[in-house]
Each structure stands twice: as structure tokens, then as C-alpha cells.
Amino acid sequence: AFCKAHSAAYSVISVQSAWLKAHFPAEFMAAVMSNYGGFYHTSCYLEEARRFGITIRPPDVNHAELHFTAEEGVPYIRIGFLQIKGLTQRTLTNLLAKRKERSFESLEDFCVRVKPACREVEALIRCGAFDSFGYTRPQHLWRLKLFCERMKMSEEGLFPDAVKLSSTVPEVDYPLEKKLRDELELIELTIEKHPLWIWKEALQRHANKVGGFTHACDLHRHVGRKVTLVGWMVTTRRTRTKLGEMMQFLSCE
DSSP states (O other): OOOHHHHHHHHHHHHHHHHHHHHOHHHHHHHHHHTTOSSSOHHHHHHHHHHTTOEEEOOOTTTOOSSOEEOTTSOEEEOOGGGSTTOOHHHHHHHHHHHHHSOOOSHHHHHHHHOOOHHHHHHHHHTTTTGGGSSOHHHHHHHHHHHHHHSOOOTTOOOOSOOOOOSOOOOOOOOHHHHHHHHHHHHSSOSSSOGGGGGHHHHHHHHHHHTSOOOGGGGGGGTTSOOOOOOOEEEEEEEEOTTSOEEEEEEEO
8 A cells, every 4th residue: 555666765765774874884873963854853863873882972173064974984973063052154164164274273272263252162162062172161161251351342242363361270070960961952962971861860769769670671571560661752743543532652762
């Protein structure tokens, strides 16, 4: 009861996709996420890549592109700039153009050459785009605060051509939970761990009360018992039953 031409076309695409996913998983998953399509949210495909053993890397002002990218022969995927909330097209264009001339050497160098708004630099810092410069994320925010206070703001709110910063900043870093929450807010993804890791202590306390966790593959051993589902909701779909009652499907990780 399915159009033959349609099913034939889908079978060809299925075989091609399966072969690419098996032999080039990082490149394939990066392409899938860059397409911003599919039934699921981008985070679902990122977690699928993580289950393949692929390392997820944050955006980087010297290495990231607009879309998700994968290094040939190396199992990692780098998140692209388009995933970051709050970046203007003007800033993205300037960033890529100035980087072609030479790599950025510091936060100060980036601000002077790209001339972004302070809030854009803050978003880049909080999702890890300056992690490779040797300072922690809160240290970078500290330096940015000093930079913004010292600059002479023009009517457009652009950075001046030269503002010097002291290299002395407090020895401080964020806990992993804070980093994951910031990443969820700014890129709707978590780089180092699955989002459920944020609630691991609360989940463990609940598990201790009920005698531990049971994996989904072992549910058949608990027929007739009430279980509590712990998962990260990734999509929902509403529909109606034959009797006209509302019903909702949930997909969870």
C-alpha cells in the first residue's frame, strides 16, 4: 500500500545513509546536525554521536565554522557558530573574515578586530569558544567586564581600536554543572556530558530510596509493578484516539 517509486527511493537513501554512518560516523552526524532537519531536536543527534564514541568539542573562535564540522580521520565533532544564540550576522561575517587574515591571539585581540557587542562575547565565552586561550570561562568574563568598562563606547556600541588589559585575574573556575547549564541556555546542547548529568545527585537519591535503577532492557522482569521513568524528553506528539480522547506520545532518552 506504499508507492513503489517512493519506497525504492527511500531504500537507496537508507542504504547510503547506513553505510556512511557505519564508516564515517563523525562526518555523517556532523552533516545531519548541520541540516537542522529530521524528526528530533539537534541534541538527539549529538547524543547519538556521543554513543558512537565521538568527542564533542565546543565552538572555538579560531577553529569552528558556521555549521557542525568533523575532522577527517579524527572522531570528534565541533559545534558551529550558528548554534549559538545571540550572535549577529555582522559579527559572524567579521569573525570569519578577520580569522582568514590571521588567527586570534587573545580575547582582547578578538574584540578589537571583530568589534562585537559585549553580550555576544559573553555568549561565546559561556559556551566555550575561548577555552583554548588559557583562561577559564569566569576568568574570561572577568577580563571582558574590565574591557567593556575601559572602552570608549561609540553610538553603535563598538569596541575601540586599542584597550589594554591586565593579565591578573582571580583563580576561579565554574563547576561542570554550571558549564552544562550555560551550554543548554546558549546552544541547547551539552558538550561534555548528557543533560541528565546535571540532576545526577537527585536521581541517585531517588534510586537509593527505591532500591536502584532498572534499565529499559530489563523492564520485562518487572511486569505488574509500577516504575518511574527517568529520561530527557526530546519530542512530543499529540493525537486523538478512535473515541476522540486526547493522547500524547513522548520520546525520551
